[in-house]
Amino acid sequence: MPPKKITTGLMVLMLSATLPLAHGAPAQIITSPPPARRAVLIDMVREDCGSCHGSRLTGGLGPALTPQALKGKNPISLKDTILFGRPNTPMPPWNPFMSNAEAAWIVNRLMKGFPHAQ
């Protein structure tokens, strides 16, 4: 069965709350953005997130975002950090620039090893 496209953040949150736990972390349905948008997101992560986290995501003023560094972290809270920022730290909210589903895809890919720009 092909994965359903999730369009609202609320639905993703509800699903994640109800789906069984896999590897100790709540499961999420991840949809890959269309290729053109995916390229924009990859660039944004490598270049703009990269200005604090390093373009190889090995950390800088901000922490490392490599699979090793993110191991065991809750993907939902990582996604929320991307979307809403983290108070009392320099991490800003990125929700003006991406959807909930896109942030979930970024977290998913960060935890697996983030792709390089084409």
Place this chain on the structure above:
Amino acid sequence: MRSNLFVILFALFALQGCATQPLRGTGDLGVVVERDSGKLQIVDTTARTILGEISGLGDLSHATVVFSRDQRYAYVFGRDGGLTKVDILRRRIVKRVLQSGNSIGGAISQDGRLIAAANYTPGGVKFFRSDTLAQVADIPAIGADGKRSKVVGLVSAPGDRFVFSLYNAGEIWTADMKAPAHPVIHKFTGVGKEPYDGIITPDGRYYLAGLFGEDGMALLDLWHLPNGVKRILNGYGKGSRRLPVYKMPHLEGWGFYKHYAFVPAVGHHEVLVIDTDTWRQAGVIPTYGQPVFVVGQPYSRHIWVDFAFPDNGAIQVIDAPTRRVIRTLKPGKGVLFLEFTPRGENVWVSARDSNKLVVYDTATFRRVTELPSHKPSGIFFTPRAYKLGW
């Protein structure tokens, strides 16, 4: 016998052809960081061309470069802790050391003998001989809280001193390196939350650290260290909502006009004007976006500004006496950096997401040329060798 002579003559010519490069100086050369591919482009600011490329410099995200006092060698500080000495004339790497796990930048001493590298991991500053890159000193940045801190805002200062800030601990330290084996360190604690960058004023007297965690700056008078660090511009953003910051501003190369300094406001679409006699705010200039670099054009009344994401497709020119924006230019996407030729007739701009360098005539604001570059970030011209701070 005769044919032997021809062979020898031919061999001599061939050898000469290989060994002879036209003699040239390095004062009009520079390097451009191509950060994604770990390469440097060597550029010529007279011919406005790219002379060549050097690869194998590692992770160059947020890389910075300083120059030897003979302007022949570039020292490149990479994110991966790599410190690379590059021969600009021969266009090759002379020496490369991995000096830490994660680095942010560096500086060269007043006498040119020492290279200092500021590190995030492990937090601290390491010192190297500029000729051999042999390490001569290591200052771990352990704050008053007992924890290791990331180091930012490292500058060289008169008297073979270096000044830097501890991001996590909120401290400013000075290190006198006249005797590199025995650094003399002064620590100033509690200077403010999250100093993110530092600068030394052109007279070599004041060190200023921008504070990210609060509105304000920390000021240290290097002529009067016992007076300690003073807080200035307290609450400059008061009354207006601070916007999210998508790229940390830089303090290097502020604009100065008379006794006024022009600096980026954190989280505001503004350039702040500071009176350097009183260190109070003397004005605010609304801008296109949140400033990252605010750089004075040499021998000019103009100050140039670039901006943080998502407004990083434009640069603006401020007229310092009237404090007005007089031009908005759109060099390309993802503008990261501006570098002036030494006397200011041109400015080179890197447009990362457009994969090009754009050179402007500063008198007419017209594009002189564009040069291809893969994801360019920093642009560094060799006359930086003679400016204290870097």
